Amino acid sequence: MDFNAEDASIFESALSDDSSRPKVYIETYGCQMNVNDSEVVASILIANGYAITSNINEADVILINTCSIRENAETRVFGRIDLFGQVKKSKPSVLVGVLGCMAERLKDQLLEEKKVVDLVVGPDAYRELPVLLRAAEDGQKGINVLLSREETYADISPVRLDKNGVSAFVSIMRGCNNMCSYCVVPYTRGAERSRDPHTIVREVQELVDAGYREVTLLGQNVNSYHWEEQKGLVKQKISFSDLLEMVALVDPRLRVRFSTSHPKDLTNEVLYTMAMYENICNHIHLPVQSGSTRILQLMNRKYTREDYLDRIKAIRSIIPDCSISTDIIAGFCTETEVDHDMTLSIMREVGFDFAYMFKYSERPNTKAARQLKDDVPEEVKTRRLMEIIELQGKLSEQSKKNDVGKRFEVLIEGESKKSKDEFFGRTSQNKVVVFPKENHKIGEFVFVEVTDCTPATLIGHIVEE
Numbered sequence: 001m002d003f004n005a006e007d008a009s010i011f012e013s014a015l016s017d018d019s020s021r022p023k024v025y026i027e028t029y030g031c032q033m034n035v036n037d038s039e040v041v042a043s044i045l046i047a048n049g050y051a052i053t054s055n056i057n058e059a060d061v062i063l064i065n066t067c068s069i070r071e072n073a074e075t076r077v078f079g080r081i082d083l084f085g086q087v088k089k090s091k092p093s094v095l096v097g098v099l100g101c102m103a104e105r106l107k108d109q110l111l112e113e114k115k116v117v118d119l120v121v122g123p124d125a126y127r128e129l130p131v132l133l134r135a136a137e138d139g140q141k142g143i144n145v146l147l148s149r150e151e152t153y154a155d156i157s158p159v160r161l162d163k164n165g166v167s168a169f170v171s172i173m174r175g176c177n178n179m180c181s182y183c184v185v186p187y188t189r190g191a192e193r194s195r196d197p198h199t200i201v202r203e204v205q206e207l208v209d210a211g212y213r214e215v216t217l218l219g220q221n222v223n224s225y226h227w228e229e230q231k232g233l234v235k236q237k238i239s240f241s242d243l244l245e246m247v248a249l250v251d252p253r254l255r256v257r258f259s260t261s262h263p264k265d266l267t268n269e270v271l272y273t274m275a276m277y278e279n280i281c282n283h284i285h286l287p288v289q290s291g292s293t294r295i296l297q298l299m300n301r302k303y304t305r306e307d308y309l310d311r312i313k314a315i316r317s318i319i320p321d322c323s324i325s326t327d328i329i330a331g332f333c334t335e336t337e338v339d340h341d342m343t344l345s346i347m348r349e350v351g352f353d354f355a356y357m358f359k360y361s362e363r364p365n366t367k368a369a370r371q372l373k374d375d376v377p378e379e380v381k382t383r384r385l386m387e388i389i390e391l392q393g394k395l396s397e398q399s400k401k402n403d404v405g406k407r408f409e410v411l412i413e414g415e416s417k418k419s420k421d422e423f424f425g426r427t428s429q430n431k432v433v434v435f436p437k438e439n440h441k442i443g444e445f446v447f448v449e450v451t452d453c454t455p456a457t458l459i460g461h462i463v464e465e
């Protein structure tokens with residue numbers, strides 16, 4: 001998943017002009033799924049008489065949607081909760097709620113140790129928020145961390161909080177059944193369930209009608225999406241590639257992305273669907289985690305180094321101009337220098353265009369925490385991570401250099417942070433390009449010739465098609 005657990009995105013306001021409504025401030029940590037969940041939460045609250053604000057000081061309710069994936073993600077959230085305590089001191093009527101993965105994992109600790117917390121609500125219980133908020137207003141602690149086998153919030157159209165009006169996330173499934181030994185997600189987000197494809201297509205159509213130009217279909221493991229429905233006497237099965245096709249057909253001018261793919265489930269069928277539809281972007285996020293088959297086995301990833309490389313070969317042959325990004329964990333239990341070297345070598349062999357790189361962080365109660373020893377010393381983990389980051393820096397730079405001199409269709413997403421005279425957008429391959437505005441607008445597609453690059457960005461100018 002395009003992911004930065006360490007980065008909070010604080011949403012801008014939606015519907016905050018009605019002054020009679022109690023105001024809710026939502027802060028989001030973690031993956032894109034959490035970002036989308038906050039939009040579902042906003043939609044539920046707005047339908048129940050609340051308004052959303054981006055100003056914490058005018059909030060009547062402060063919600064923090066949290067991530068448990070690594071220890072430092074949780075540490076940061078604890079820091080924020082303490083800060084909310086200070087806000088509450090100056091305005092005691094404010095309600096503070098913890099949502100998401102930490103709510104699920106740490107409910108008791110949050111309620112016992114953090115007196116400021118009035119509400120603890122897990123990822124499958126957001127429909128209960130209005131009821132829990134009312135109870136909290138009456139001085140009761142509101143808690144619901146029940147996980148569900150069915151909840152997909154299928155009927156809820158998320159309120160888009162990010163204001164860009166160009167690209168949106170659409171959840172197609174929830175939970176995870178993979179049981180990677182290091183990962184807390186199956187415990188915090190529960191079992192995998194797919195969302196009714198007709199509600200997905202309807203939501204995508206609504207986005208198109210509202211002027212959106214790009215959707216990213218989200219799930220922990222999108223390739224295991226499946227839906228069955230009775231069509232007369234026959235049972236119809238809808239796979240991820242079927243769904244991808246249904247979404248691509250909503251509008252040929254809508255870009256379609258998806259994340260995250262699991263190497264064990266990425267079928268050629270999906271690759272052929274990507275190749276067939278121009279509007280499905282040529283980018284695959286395919287977390288490798290490690291280049292050593294022994295470590296992959298301990299991680300319970302269910303593929304070998306060779307299997308992963310086989311998938312890369314398939315991508316390269318079916319979609320020659322596809323970019324590939326990945327996630328890597330440094331210093332998993334028992335990892336030796338040889339294993340680490342295998343991670344570096346698979347990075348070189350694939351030539352990843354981009355990577356999210358992490359130090360292994362033991363999560364309580366996961367299979368790895370129960371059965372394996374977190375035995376790679378901290379300084380070794382740090383050094384290995386630095387080597388991985390350094391190598392990826394070179395690979396990312398090379399990937400950008402390869403684009404210099406080429407032309408790409410780019411979706412204009414916003415104004416460049418550095419200059420008011422420039423836009424930024426992304427190529428189909430998900431690389432950011434900065435270029436002079438000329439007479440164009442956000443949300444338009446333009447052709448850009450790349451003339452230069454920095455390690456992080458392509459630089460170019462608009463050209464005629």
Ligand code: 5AD
Nearest residue numbers: 182183287327328329358359360361
């Ligand atoms: N420690 C470090 N990184 C982790 N990830 C998941 N769990 C852990 C953990 N316990 C990383 C994986 C995953 C990404 C979302 O986060 O690389 O793909």
Ligand code: SF4
Nearest residue numbers: 030031067068069101
């Ligand atoms: Fe973090 Fe995973 Fe929860 Fe997303 S699902 S917020 S990555 S723990």
